[in-house]
Amino acid sequence: METKNKKLIGVDLGGTTIKFAILTAAGEIQQKWSIRTNILDEGSHIVPDIVDSINHHIDLYKMSRDQFIGIGMGTPGTVNREKGTVIGAYNLNWKTLQPVKEQIEKGTGLKFALDNDANCAGLGERWKGAGNDGDDVAFITLGTGVGGGLIANRKLIHGVNGAGGEVGHIIVEPNGYQCTCGNHGCLEQYASATGVVHLAQDLAEEYEGDSKLKAMIDNGDEITSKIVFDLAKAHDYLANRVVDKVTYYLGLAAANISNTLNPEYMVIGGGVSAAGDFLLDRVQKNFEKFAFPTVRTSTKLKLAELGNDAGVIGAASLATQFEENAN
Missing domain, CATH: 3.30.420.40 (ATPase, nucleotide binding domain)
Known part of the structure; x- marks a missing residue:
């Protein structure tokens, strides 16, 4: 499938809500939704909730996995981008190292990239907002x-x-x-x-x-x-x-x-x-x-x-790195 019809998924993980969006490869939001962040039990519900919500919406919109370039996510805490882990996100109750990339790739079957939430908002504004590309x-x-x-x-x-x-x-x-x-x-x-x-x-x-x-x-x-x-x-x-x-x-x-x-x-x-x-x-x-x-x-x-959309747009842009490999 041509990259131009491919989609990106952006996730903006916050202490109270998790925002999601499906975007075109050019960064236009096509669908968006959000769920409450469940930080109980040391934040152990967060990643399974993200996986379930993404899988549910892909099915809901009758889309197939091969339409997606990948998932990008912005998160609080200290991020190891290579390993795809997060530590010290205290507002999520994530005190210990979280193997986020491993869990989300396994749960969704899609490639996954991660960065800090403020970095993602900055990427969003640079790409589609006040930064004028x-x-x-x-x-x-x-x-x-x-x-x-x-x-x-x-x-x-x-x-x-x-x-x-x-x-x-x-x-x-x-x-x-x-x-x-x-x-x-x-x-x-x-x-x-x-x-x-x-x-x-x-x-x-x-x-x-x-x-x-x-x-x-x-x-x-x-x-x-x-x-x-x-x-x-x-x-x-x-x-x-x-x-x-x-x-x-x-x-x-x-x-x-x-x-x-x-x-x-x-x-x-x-x-x-x-x-x-x-x-x-x-x-x-x-x-x-x-x-x-x-x-x-x-x-x-x-x-x-971009207001509240900066985070999901910037997060989705992280997944554009997988485009080259797709073609």
């Missing part, structure tokens, strides 16, 4: 943590031990907030959803003026990064101070990444990026302050465009 694209995702995917010459940068692209651990404030990684002052502690709230609480403590955000914090109301950005848009003084700090750290990190790699696009995605141009414009100002002159005029900052 460019050769050099840097991606930062702002969620519960801060992840990244750095793509140079159309290839992900993995580094010697898979930690390439850990942009959440760029130090933006020496001796700053302590990070879960054990270091101090990582970007993740300032630009993630939890980081935004941490900054808001600290700034509220020393702020004496009038502010709805301060009143909410003093009152013990639950604060989210969305609330902080919404209040800043409504001209709350304290909320704007928080956003100024967040966008300062983001602009600094974006400039440092860009000064190192000079990508065509620096793409910002993830939940916090839902603040849109309000966030991007202020990151841009700080980026310009810190970027090397040539980089300032050639690297373009953009918001991600």
Whole structure:
């Protein structure tokens, strides 16, 4: 069968849901569905659930195995791409080494490739989203943590031990907030959803003026990064101070990444990026302050465009490596 009619399967494995999609070889989504992630019993149900769901949907759509190039998956945790294993994905309850590739290939009869979830989202945005299919694209995702995917010459940068692209651990404030990684002052502690709230609480403590955000914090109301950005848009003084700090750290990190790699696009995605141009414009100002002159005029900052689909699209693209072997 010609490659042009062949399909890819993308899987985006998260702590609460597992997203699936069947795509064309060119990366267009044709079907998508999702299931709940069952993390009980040390996450031992996750892989069997993935296998069952893929097999069920192939049958449901009356497709045959030979129509598929392969399956690609993005996962949290530390990934060994050659062996197809994952370790330390704590939000999945995967504390021990998981032989994911072996189990999924055996269960589905399809070839399988694996990478880190933020890397996959970056691949998706590079291919079908804000990266415009460019050769050099840097991606930062702002969620519960801060992840990244750095793509140079159309290839992900993995580094010697898979930690390439850990942009959440760029130090933006020496001796700053302590990070879960054990270091101090990582970007993740300032630009993630939890980081935004941490900054808001600290700034509220020393702020004496009038502010709805301060009143909410003093009152013990639950604060989210969305609330902080919404209040800043409504001209709350304290909320704007928080956003100024967040966008300062983001602009600094974006400039440092860009000064190192000079990508065509620096793409910002993830939940916090839902603040849109309000966030991007202020990151841009700080980026310009810190970027090397040539980089300032050639690297373009953009918001991600694929939303929740970035992960499955990028994951599916991992399986395109099997195309060459198919023909």
